[in-house]
Amino acid sequence: DFRYFYPTSVMETGYDILFFWVARMIMMGLEDTGKIPFRTVYLHGLIRDEKGEKMSKMRGNVLSPTDAIEKYGTDALRFALTTGTAPGNDINLGQHRLEAGRNFANKLWNAARFVCQSLDADSTGGEALREVAVLARLRGVDLWRALAMLVAARAEPIEDRWILSRLNRLVADVNELMSNFQFGEAERQIHDFFWSEFCDWYIEIAKIRQPQPNYSPLPVLSHVLETTLRLLHPFMPFITEELWQNLRRRLPQGNLCPDSIMIASYPVANTSAFDAEAERVMESVIEIIRSIRNARAEHKVAAAKWIEAHIYTDKLQLAIASKSAIIEALARARPVAVLSRDQRQSGVEKAVVQVLKEAEVVLPWAGMVDLSAERQRLEKEISFAREQVARLERRLRDGTFTSKAPAIVVAKERDKFQEWKDKLHRLEQELAQLS
Structure with a gap:
């Protein structure tokens, strides 16, 4: 020994x-x-309290691991202690980190439940997985390598190529970070990919696609979930084992050979799945959806209201147009017109214009708000803003106030004056745009 x-x-x-x-x-x-x-x-590093002070029984700021496990779960505590950390740096451990760990564990559970329930309910998805399993046996490769070959062979759906490309880039980055002992950064990248790209975008797109008979998203959903669970297993061993076993029972028999995720091989990147074109298209689609959502929130458009959207682009026109149904569903925009830039007539439309990396999004005012009501609202806010500007201006011109009031009070009033002037200017711009 x-x-x-x-x-x-x-x-x-x-x-x-x-x-x-x-x-x-x-x-x-x-x-x-x-x-x-x-x-x-x-x-x-050392584990400190939320304020960065060393934990001590004398101070009464010790966080009991047993209590934390009882309240949040073992994996949530492990996540809180390891994610986003760097070698030699102290950790400020508090309720917010533990809650973040619990929330991520819940996100994992809910995503896995969605995939497993979809596999149980969708015979088309099960058939698609069996076809991939047959291809794997014919080519002498594993299930996920066969799926990557199948997805690469067809141009659509481009979101499948995108998520597999992003997954394999993540696997490559995580392996590099792990070899350099950057465990906290590796875990952060897995968290960001799973929460944002997989759950917020790919799963939501898959929900739109599921009723369609062709190209079931379930094989890709299963692949991304299973690979992410293996990536996460060293950090969150208990929940990943449970979810992996649930998924394993639903995949074609014999394709996940190990009896436990503990002895399954750690993921290795498939560089042939890297797809810069798919990433570029989907990044543009996501940016378009975000811009429409932001405009809706900024202008207080009712959640149930559909708004019209015109998208102007050049090189990606056909690719973005093929995803107009996804843009409609996720941005609550209908109709969505994807046009070339030379078809745009500047100054004709009264609209909100969002200038993005690959496109411009034009949202006509008439479809977003009641123009008359919006004009009245802006005029009311402008009137109030002018009153505030006039009041603060009079006060700052008052020599008695500026000479006798504490300097900090005068400075605050000057800051308020500038803030109200800026707000008044922006409100007047909005009204001019409406007019």
Whole structure:
């Protein structure tokens, strides 16, 4: 046993005992065996309270791990302690980090439940997975490699190519970060991909596609979920094992051979799945949807109201036009017209214009708001803003106030004056745009 385990490769410890423990282990190892006990030392930071103070029973700021596990769960605590951290940096651990860990665990559970329930209910998706399994046996590759080959062979749906490209770039980045001991950054990237790109976008697009008979999204949903669970397993072992087993039972028999995710191989990037074109198109589609949502929120458009949208672009016109149904559903916009830039007539439409990276989005005012009511609202706000500007201007011109009031009070009034002037200017611009 001694010859097998000594010397080892990595020593993990806190930076506060570097001399008291690590240095003495090296000296003792050299003295007793002539060999240093390890080549790499990974130093983690200290766990502090929310204010950055060292935890102490005297201060009463100790957070009990048992209580945290009871309230939030073991994986949530592990997530809170490891995500977004850097070697040697202290962690400020508080309720907000633990709640974030619990929320992410809930997100994992809900996404996996959606995929598993869809597999149970959708015979088309099950048939699509069986076809992929047959292709895998014929080509002598695993299930997910066969799926990547199938998706790459067809031009549409481009969102399948996009999510597989993003997944494989994530796998490549995570493996690189793990090899460099950047565990916190690796976990952050997995979290951001799963929450934003997979759950917020691909799953929502899949819900729109599911009723359609062709090109079921379930094989890709299953692939991304299963691979992400394996990526996350070192950080959140309990929930990933449970969800992986639930998914495994629903996939074609014999395609996930290991009995446990613990002994499944860690994901390796399939560089042939990288697809810059698909990423460019879907990034543009997502940016368009976000811009319409932001405009709706800014102008207080009712959630149930459909608004008209004109999208002007050049190189991506056909690709974006093919995703107009997705834009309609996720941005609550109908009709959506995707046109070339030379078809746009500037100054003709009274509209909100959003200038994006690959396109311009034009939202006609008439479809967004009642112009008469909006004009009245703006005139009322302008009237109130003018009163505030006049009041603050009179006060700042009053020599008695500026000479006798504390400097900090005068400075605050000047700041308020500038804020109201700026708001008045923007309101007048909005009214001019309506007129």
